Amino acid sequence: MIPGDMLEVNQKLKWALDNGIDADEQSVINNAVLEGTQYFVDEALEGSYWTVKWDPQHQNIDIYGTTGTVVGQIKPLTATLEQDFRQDSQGLFLRIEKEVAVVVRNN
Template sequence: MYNMLNFIPDDMGEVQQKLFWLKANGYPDATEQEVIEKTILDGVQYMFDDALEGPYWTVIWDDTDKKLAVRGATSEIVGYIIPRENHSTFSDDFREASPLTWENLSKQVEKLIGSD
C-alpha cells in the first residue's frame, strides 16, 4: 500500500484522502486542520529545497497557520510568508482556493530567494 505520510496534498480532495489514510493507518486523532497546516509547511519547505538545490533554509511556524518564518543557513530569519490578502489563516486560504494559495506561496518563495 502507498504510504501517504509524507504526501503533500494539492487541494482539499487530496487533504481528505490523506486524512482518511492517516486515520486508517495509526493516526486516529488526525484532523483536517492538522493536515492542511502540515501541507502548507511541507509544501513551502519543498519549494525552498527545490529552488536552493538542497535543505539550506528551514521553514517554521512563526504563528501557527498565520505566518511562516524562513531561517537561513546560519539560522537567521531571512523573511516571512503570509496568507493571501483578505485571509487571516493559510487554512482558510487553502480551503477557499488551493491553486491561488500555492501561487501566493510560490511568489513569496521566489521573492525571498531573489532578495538573498
Template structure:
C-alpha cells in the same frame, strides 16, 4: 502529531496535498494507519511542506528552514537568521487553502522564488 512522524508518511499529491480532495485522502490514509488527525492539521502541514519544497528547489537542496510563527510562515537561513515572513490573506493559511488552494500554492512558490531564488 509530531511533525517528524507526519513527514515519515509523506509520499507531492498524496504526500503534500494540493487540494481539499487530497487532504481528505491524506486524513483517511493516516486514519487507516492508526493516526488520528484533522483536516486542519493536514492543511497546515501541507502549506508548510509545500513552502519548504519550493525553497529547497530554489536552493537545489535543504539549506533554509520554514516554520510557523503564529499565523505567519517564516523562512530561516542556514545560520538561523530570518529571511522572510508571509502572512495569510485571511485569518490563517488553512482558510486561504480552503478558499483557493491553487492560489495559496502559487503564493508560496512565488515567495520562494522572490526571496530565496534571488540570493
C-alpha cells in the same frame, strides 16, 4: 504526498486515521502548507539549505536561512493560511512559490 486540494486532504486524512495517526482536517491542511513551502524553498535553492517553520503564533510561516535567522515570511491573505488553502489551494501554492523566489533572490 503533499495534498494540493481538499480532495487530497481528505484522502491523506483517511490514510492517517486508518494507520492510527492522530490527525484532523486542520492539521493535514497546515502540514500541507508547511511542507509545500519547504518544497518550494528546497527547489529554489536546489537543496535543503533553509528551513521553514510556523511562527510562534502559528499565523505565518517563517523562512530561516543557513545562519538560523528569519530571512522571509509567508503571510495569509485571509485570516489564516489554512483558510487561504480552503478558498484556493492552487492559488495559495502559486503565491507561495512566487514569494519564496523573491526571498531567495533577495538573500
